[in-house]
Structure formats: C-alpha cells, structure tokens
Amino acid sequence: MTAAITIRGLGKRYARHGHAPAGSLNETLARWLGRAPARSDETFWALRDLDIDVPVGQVLGVIGRNGAGKSTLLKILARVTAPTEGYAEVRGRVGSLLEVGTGFHPELSGRDNILLNGLILGMSRREVRAKFDEIVAFAEMDRFIDTPVKYYSSGMYMRLAFAVPAHLDADVLLTDEVLAVGDVQFQAKCLGKMKEVASGGRTVLFVSHNMNAVADLCSAAVCLKQGRIEAMSSDVRSVIRTAIAAGGGDAPRAEWRAEQVGEFANPFFTPTRMAITDASGVALPMPLARDVPAYLWLEGSVEREDPGLELGFALHGEGGELLFWSTHTDGPPRAWPPMPAGRATLRAPLPLGALNEGRYRADLICSLFNREWVFEPGTKAPTLTYAVEGGLSESPYWRSARPGLMAPVLEWERVG
Amino acid sequence: MPDAPPVLRITAERRSGLGFVELWHVRELTLFFALREIKSRYRQTVLGVGWAVLQPLMAMLVFYVVFGRIGKMATGSVPYPVFALSGLIAWQLFSSAVTGAGQSLVSNQGLLTKVYFERLAFPVSATLIAVVDAMVALGLLAIVMVWSGVAPDPLRVLAMPLVLALVFALAAGVGVWLAALVLRFRDLRHALPLLIQLWMFTSPVGYPASRVPAEWRLLYDLNPVVGAIEAFRWTVIGGDAPPMISVVWAAVAALVLFTTGAAFFQRVERTFADIA
Known part of the structure; x- marks a missing residue:
C-alpha cells in the first residue's frame, strides 16, 4: 500500500x-539577529x-x-x-x-x-x-x-x-x-x-x-x-x-492562575486568575451540584483604559461545541462594570440551571469592540474546565441525567 | 498506471532559491490580489478612481505654491506644474509601491496563518497596485501637458516604459525588504510614513537635482531614486539627459535590492506564520 x-x-x-509580544525593535533585535536559541x-x-x-x-x-x-x-x-x-x-x-x-x-x-x-x-x-x-x-x-x-x-x-x-x-x-x-x-x-x-x-x-x-x-x-x-x-x-x-x-481544572508574571501579557488586559467560585471568589469543589450558585470569577489587570474593552468567556460543551459567549458589556450600558486602568475583579453567575450534567470548558475571550481581538476565541487563552453533576431537580421523577445539552426546569402551570 | 504524483517534502530546513519560480506559479493569484484591492478600494467612494488623479493633482498644487510661487524655483522653459507633476508621478509610483509592499504581510495576517502559497505574492501584488495608479496619473500628466502647451518628444516617450520599469524595480526591491522587516518589527510600520517623507525631500521631486549644492551632490546621488526620477522627467519634458552613471546606479541598486531582499525574505519566510 x-x-x-x-x-x-x-x-x-x-x-x-x-505571538503575544508584538515584537518591538529593541526587544527582539538582539535575539533575532544574534539568532541566539531561545531559552x-x-x-x-x-x-x-x-x-x-x-x-x-x-x-x-x-x-x-x-x-x-x-x-x-x-x-x-x-x-x-x-x-x-x-x-x-x-x-x-x-x-x-x-x-x-x-x-x-x-x-x-x-x-x-x-x-x-x-x-x-x-x-x-x-x-x-x-x-x-x-x-x-x-x-x-x-x-x-x-x-x-x-x-x-x-x-x-x-x-x-x-x-x-x-x-x-x-x-x-x-x-x-x-x-x-x-x-x-x-x-x-x-x-x-x-x-x-x-x-x-x-x-x-x-x-x-x-x-x-x-x-x-x-x-x-x-x-x-x-x-x-x-x-x-x-x-x-x-x-x-x-x-x-x-x-x-484528569480532574477538571476549575481554576486557572497565571503561572508566571507576564503570562498572556498584552497592552490591554492581562488576566491573572479565572475560576469557578462561590459569591466571594473561593474556588468551589468539583463537580458542581446544579442547585449551588456558582460564578465565573475573573481577575486581572486592565493595562489601559479603553471604552471598547470587552471581557468575557466562551462556554463549550463536552464535545467542544460552543454553547455561548458572554461578555461584561451584554447588559444595558449603564449596568456595565466600569473598567478603569488597574486591577479588576469581575464575576458572572453561571447559568447552571439551564445546563445539563456534563463537563464544560470556559475560555477567556477579550476584545476591543469592533477593532481587534485581545483573546480571540479558539486561540491560546486562559481556560478552565468544570463538571456539573447532581442537583438537577427537586422532582422525585427526575433523578438521573437526561439527554440534551440543556436541562432546564421549566415552570409548568395549568391555565385551563 | 498514472504518472507518479509529485512528492512534497516538508522539513525544518528552509528551501533553496529566491522564490521566483514559486512566484511564477502563483502569478494569476498575484494579479488577482492586486485586482481585488483596486476593485474594493474605490468601491463606495464617491470619487472612485478619481482619487488616483486627485492625489498627484493636489500634491502638484501644493508643490506649485510652495516651490513654484513662494520658492520661485526656476525650471527653464518648462512650466513648473508640468515639472512637478512629472516628478510626482514617478515618486508616487515608488512611494505607494514601497508603502503597500511594506504593509502587505501585516495586513494579510489572516491569509498568512491559514493558507500557504509563495509569500512573495503579497509584496509583489501590492507594488502592482501602485502601477495601476501611476497609469491613471499619466493620463492626468497628458492633460496638464496639453493644457500648458508642452509637447513630449515621441522618441523619449518610447523610453518611458523602461524608466517606469526601473522605478518599479527599485520599489519592489525596497518593498520586499520592508515587508519582511515590518512583520517582525511592528515599530517600523509607524516609522514608514516618516521615512518615505524624508526620502521624498532627498529626491528631485519638487526641484531639479541640479539645484543641489555641488559639495553635497555625491552623497545626494547615492540615493538611487534620484537617477530614476530625473530619467523619468527627461522622458516627459526633455532638457538635459541625466548622467548615464546615475541611471546605471539606479539599475544596479534595483537589482541588488531585489535579489538581497528576496534572499532575506526567503530566509525569514518560514517564521511568518508564527510571528503574524
């Protein structure tokens, strides 16, 4: 054959x-021209x-x-x-x-x-x-x-x-x-x-x-x-x-921390920690039960104030399929968390109630609205995985996982 | 049994040659890239292709006021607007080709990281765009010449394509160098307009090279664009032919710049996708 x-x-x-460092002259000149092997x-x-x-x-x-x-x-x-x-x-x-x-x-x-x-x-x-x-x-x-x-x-x-x-x-x-x-x-x-x-x-x-x-x-x-x-x-x-x-x-990695100073450094937003936490930022043990409130917690430093800065995450299912994107500018502008230069800590509640049992992956995304990606979906970015298991419903009839990406509990009423 | 299919060997070593053969293979694509830019650039602009005329026209007016009126530049029997425009057309061919080629890799990062074809196609197609603009501007020159009653010598006009080819070759040489450098050193992207501006004032665009003081002349003539612009102006309005040595120097410089540029380009070409 x-x-x-x-x-x-x-x-x-x-x-x-x-590709993170955009290669400014004095930074790379020596390394490049000297062709010194990178450490x-x-x-x-x-x-x-x-x-x-x-x-x-x-x-x-x-x-x-x-x-x-x-x-x-x-x-x-x-x-x-x-x-x-x-x-x-x-x-x-x-x-x-x-x-x-x-x-x-x-x-x-x-x-x-x-x-x-x-x-x-x-x-x-x-x-x-x-x-x-x-x-x-x-x-x-x-x-x-x-x-x-x-x-x-x-x-x-x-x-x-x-x-x-x-x-x-x-x-x-x-x-x-x-x-x-x-x-x-x-x-x-x-x-x-x-x-x-x-x-x-x-x-x-x-x-x-x-x-x-x-x-x-x-x-x-x-x-x-x-x-x-x-x-x-x-x-x-x-x-x-x-x-x-x-x-x-391997166990889900529900917390990501910058391993060294300067990791993922860029001129706009440098993340330092991303985790699945409770309301106060303490990492939650895995797997998550669906009836316990959980947050996506994001810490980092805004390097430069920019009106277009958008921070968020892309959530993926077990097979890698994209479930949704969410950013801190999704609500009405008056409700957006302000983003002055300096350290920032953000959190967003995870819509656990809608998601089925399974494993999920959240990737950091960040962009300058309509101008450029800082962390483009699908490229290298801080990422974490978490598992959801149990706490699906209070119904005695719903005890085990159902098929489907989503498993929402809808409020049924009799109207006639 | 069909012919054995070609075998592509992908290794860590860079490939030999200057990439010219590979460039020939993608000639259709290179041309179409230029066409794509031209088509899309003027779409949805009110003036359309008129911009290719307006830019040299405006530059000519500025030069006319600054050099011709205020500076009282003497240009012999030739009206200053014709003098300036002939220099500007050659210069703009050069400068827009160099600028376009210099930016070509950075502005095509999406392609660079997704698909492979001979990378020389990017700077080369960018220079081709400048040629189209130059052709349009030549039409403007013809109108201005008729209007000011300057008739070109038909024999000299025949030499015009050759001289334009020389300007083009110089631009391509500088452009290929810059394309690879700008991708690696993004600072250059911002320095480029400044560099081009300086270059223009050290080239005989708004003034004749003969106005340069004799003690500076040798240094001045090291700029290969000098010979090319003077030669172009000569094909348009005549006068003293530029010294042969300066034209030969321009041709040699074009050749050296282009071959060394292509060699440098090939040397770093393999890293393009990783640094884009």
Whole structure:
C-alpha cells in the first residue's frame, strides 16, 4: 500500500508566549539577529516525535483536546508553518481547508470571491472557470452571484465559502473543524460532501472535536495528547474512547492562575486568575451540584483604559461545541462594570440551571469592540474546565441525567 | 498506471532559491490580489478612481505654491506644474509601491496563518497596485501637458516604459525588504510614513537635482531614486539627459535590492506564520 502521507519524527517548538509580544525593535533585535536559541523555559513543544503513515484513500481523523497539537500538525502539512525537526512527505496535490472563506473580500461579488478563493487554494483560473457552474449550483445562489458578499446572509456566505474548496481536485485534503460552523442543515450538507470526497478514493486528514463526525467519516483515527500520539488505530471507536477517557481521566481544572508574571501579557488586559467560585471568589469543589450558585470569577489587570474593552468567556460543551459567549458589556450600558486602568475583579453567575450534567470548558475571550481581538476565541487563552453533576431537580421523577445539552426546569402551570 | 504524483517534502530546513519560480506559479493569484484591492478600494467612494488623479493633482498644487510661487524655483522653459507633476508621478509610483509592499504581510495576517502559497505574492501584488495608479496619473500628466502647451518628444516617450520599469524595480526591491522587516518589527510600520517623507525631500521631486549644492551632490546621488526620477522627467519634458552613471546606479541598486531582499525574505519566510 502506498502512503499518501509519511511523517517521521515531526516536531514543532513554539515560544511560550506565542505571538503575544508584538515584537518591538529593541526587544527582539538582539535575539533575532544574534539568532541566539531561545531559552528552553521560554519554549514548548506543540508537537514531538510524530510518526504517522496515511495510506492512499484513508480518511484519518485527528482528535484530542485543545492544545494537543492537532492544528499545528495540520498547519505543518499545509506548509503554513515550518516544523522544527523531522519531516513529512505528501504525495500528490494537497488541498488545505483550514478555514472556510479564506481571503473572501466583503466588497467583491460572489463571482470574484469564487475565483479569488479558488486561486488561493491553488486552483488555476481555468480550473475555477471549469468548475464555476458546479460551485454556484452547490452553493444554491445563482441569483446573487454578482452581489458583493457583504450583503449575503451568513448562511449564504458559508455555503459559498464551503462550495469552493469542496470542488478542489486534491489528492490529499487537509481540513480543520470546518463543520463547526453554519447551521445544522449546512453542516449536514458539508458532511455529505465530505463523505463523497472520502469515498472517492482521496486521502483526507480530518481534524475535529466532533466525535460523531469522526466516527461517521473516518476509516482510522489518531488521538494526540500534549503533542504526542496517545492512540492510533483503524478502529476509530476505540481511539475515540481513548480520547474521551484521556479527557475524563484528569480532574477538571476549575481554576486557572497565571503561572508566571507576564503570562498572556498584552497592552490591554492581562488576566491573572479565572475560576469557578462561590459569591466571594473561593474556588468551589468539583463537580458542581446544579442547585449551588456558582460564578465565573475573573481577575486581572486592565493595562489601559479603553471604552471598547470587552471581557468575557466562551462556554463549550463536552464535545467542544460552543454553547455561548458572554461578555461584561451584554447588559444595558449603564449596568456595565466600569473598567478603569488597574486591577479588576469581575464575576458572572453561571447559568447552571439551564445546563445539563456534563463537563464544560470556559475560555477567556477579550476584545476591543469592533477593532481587534485581545483573546480571540479558539486561540491560546486562559481556560478552565468544570463538571456539573447532581442537583438537577427537586422532582422525585427526575433523578438521573437526561439527554440534551440543556436541562432546564421549566415552570409548568395549568391555565385551563 | 498514472504518472507518479509529485512528492512534497516538508522539513525544518528552509528551501533553496529566491522564490521566483514559486512566484511564477502563483502569478494569476498575484494579479488577482492586486485586482481585488483596486476593485474594493474605490468601491463606495464617491470619487472612485478619481482619487488616483486627485492625489498627484493636489500634491502638484501644493508643490506649485510652495516651490513654484513662494520658492520661485526656476525650471527653464518648462512650466513648473508640468515639472512637478512629472516628478510626482514617478515618486508616487515608488512611494505607494514601497508603502503597500511594506504593509502587505501585516495586513494579510489572516491569509498568512491559514493558507500557504509563495509569500512573495503579497509584496509583489501590492507594488502592482501602485502601477495601476501611476497609469491613471499619466493620463492626468497628458492633460496638464496639453493644457500648458508642452509637447513630449515621441522618441523619449518610447523610453518611458523602461524608466517606469526601473522605478518599479527599485520599489519592489525596497518593498520586499520592508515587508519582511515590518512583520517582525511592528515599530517600523509607524516609522514608514516618516521615512518615505524624508526620502521624498532627498529626491528631485519638487526641484531639479541640479539645484543641489555641488559639495553635497555625491552623497545626494547615492540615493538611487534620484537617477530614476530625473530619467523619468527627461522622458516627459526633455532638457538635459541625466548622467548615464546615475541611471546605471539606479539599475544596479534595483537589482541588488531585489535579489538581497528576496534572499532575506526567503530566509525569514518560514517564521511568518508564527510571528503574524
């Protein structure tokens, strides 16, 4: 069997603060020009000692927790970032789909964006033209094809954005979490297309948090943990079980503290502590019972007063699915906690009453409203996990967990 | 049995070459990037492409008042507006290409971290945008020349594309250097407009190079843009041809800047996604 992808001893080392310091002149000049190796405590291996063979036609699911190295692996194979050691060989034409709508320009028409996106993904102009009608038909939007995409509904935008790469004739397709966007119908359509691609004998590397999609699509799976291979097998279910067990094996980390001064430092808001606490900021023992009030507690220092500063968190469910975002500016402006420069401690009540039993992950998010992300969802940010168990209801009939993401107790009344 | 598919080997070593072959592979994309910018830039602006005319026109008026009227700059038989505009067109081609290329990686961080294609496409397409603006501005120059009764020599006009290519090559060379540097040292982004401004006043844009005092002339001529602008002005309004040595110097500088720029770019290219 020929291997479509051969990976040997692949590793990637990052500076610990990642992209945080924007690299001011005097800071980096010496290090960069002197090419002095960064001290080892300033770096970490996002990926290490990876050996993987992907035979032609295999659909390999890559799973693991956030920060396990999944995206790094994909970025190396897509040549976006270079490995630090080892090598990878990819046979055939590579199509990488790390996000949908790469390079889409809001002012350009759907037609222009199809061409642009196609060229970015490595198609030639002729290829795009040959596939054009097919793409438009798949996206179901012939009527609006000459309208600037900024007037599209988000559904239309996503359909078009997915339609282009879906028609890329690649021997090896790399994709990352593409299915995590869009509505259910759109996701189903994407999954259908992915299946079609997979059964067409092409090799696919599919990074996902969506275990169902992995089980459904993949003929093999690899689970990464802290940059190394935890499990790899063509028995996809067993790898998924390993992944879930690995995720469930360690206790939820319901408190995050900056490990050293300057961690996550940036010019706007530097977090120092994030935790699940009671009303006074004392960390609560895990798991949380649903009938005990709990707060998301956030401490840090506002480096500079900015009217656009927004602090909040993104809450995810067990499978990595996003439940909601919440920020301190969600209420009416008069109710927003003021944010002058200096130390700040915030808390927000967790809507435990609506959430089912299970494990949750809260990621810090922070932005300057409409200008830039300070902590963008999905990037490196302080994060914590917590578990909810018990205290679901006072009803004698509701004793054990029910299916569903939510498990609200609604007030039933008889009105007639 | 079909042909064996190409094998892509991804290693820690940087690749050899200057990236020109890879740039050729993405030529369609490079052109379309420029087109995307041009299309979207003037959409929803009232004046549209008129801005490409208005900018040199306004600069010309300012120069006319400051140098021509107040400074009483003598430009021989050529009306000062024509003199200034010819310098401005070459200069703006250079400066907007350099600025655009310098910002090109920083303003395309989203692409840089999500997808790979030859990164030289970013600065190069940014310089192409400046060429389009220069073409529009040339139309303005033609109008101003007709209006002031200055006729160009057809033979010299034939040399114009060559001289513009020289200006373009200089801009591309500086731009490629800056693109890589600005991404790493964001401070440069703020220093860039200042640098460009200083550069303009040390180039013969609003005044002829012959006005520079003789004792400064050697130092002044080290600026490769001097020869390029003087040569461009000569193709438009004639007069004394610039010394050959200054044009050759500009060409040599363009070549050196572009090759060393590309080499430097390749050297640091692998880290772009990590620092973007």
